[in-house]
Amino acid sequence: MLHGMPKDAESESPEPLFLNDFRVGQTFHSGEYLMDESRIKAFAAEFDPQPFHLDESAAQASLFRGLAASGWHTAAVTMRLLVTSGLPFANGLIGLGGEIAWPNPTRPGDTLTVDSEILEIRPSKSKPKQGIVIVRSTTRNQKRETVYVFTANILAFRRD
């Protein structure tokens, strides 16, 4: 599909986009990623070693009422989906920061997809060749429940 159309435009195209190609309201959709239970536990053991991410019975007794992936695992998988299919920035995805939220847990066996929308485009005043694109990426499971929202400030460059 064509990119550069306002509001309800969609693009699943792998064509890399420059600063001038983005439009507010433009949307993008990633491929899928299956959350495997053994990877959930391995990620948690390395980076978020808490019982509700590591052990089924401890997780049942916790607030999560069952094994839940570390929120950082969901965040990292979202990044993979954005890099490999979800958000074709020409110079790669270089995030400066943003806001994150985890409204629901990610569970073993969940299939995640990411929908992104361009919220704002801010050309740099001091560096004419670059700008910031503000993108809201919403990660959902197969039931279309939102498990993660990342509103990111991403660096974009003008086409030479």
Added chain:
Amino acid sequence: MLHGMPKDAESESPEPLFLNDFRVGQTFHSGEYLMDESRIKAFAAEFDPQPFHLDESAAQASLFRGLAASGWHTAAVTMRLLVTSGLPFANGLIGLGGEIAWPNPTRPGDTLTVDSEILEIRPSKSKPKQGIVIVRSTTRNQKRETVYVFTANILAFRRD
């Protein structure tokens, strides 16, 4: 050290803290974590497969001017430091979301530490046994450069 002292109080104590134990201005300090080059590349291959996180010469030619860890790797390592030593919440660290920023890249060989400060405490109006603690965690390398800032909304529970 005692916890619960305002402003310049410090705690490296592993003693788990409940909602009523936190005070605005209270600070916490984590242990250290060495960023290994092979783990930087493995993390990036799995979650953020971009040339500047994977390949030295591609990274030299990029905005980063040298190999840089994925920002999500820095975020995940920060979580590990908070869980294992940096932020002793009694019921574990359950984040609802927050703000993140990566002001500088993390490099192979960097040693990271995290300093946290309690910014705000919001008892829940509807659930008398719980509340939200807003914590700013600043991750620095061995040169004391800030590589990551996470201002988190973390769930806390009253002592029974």
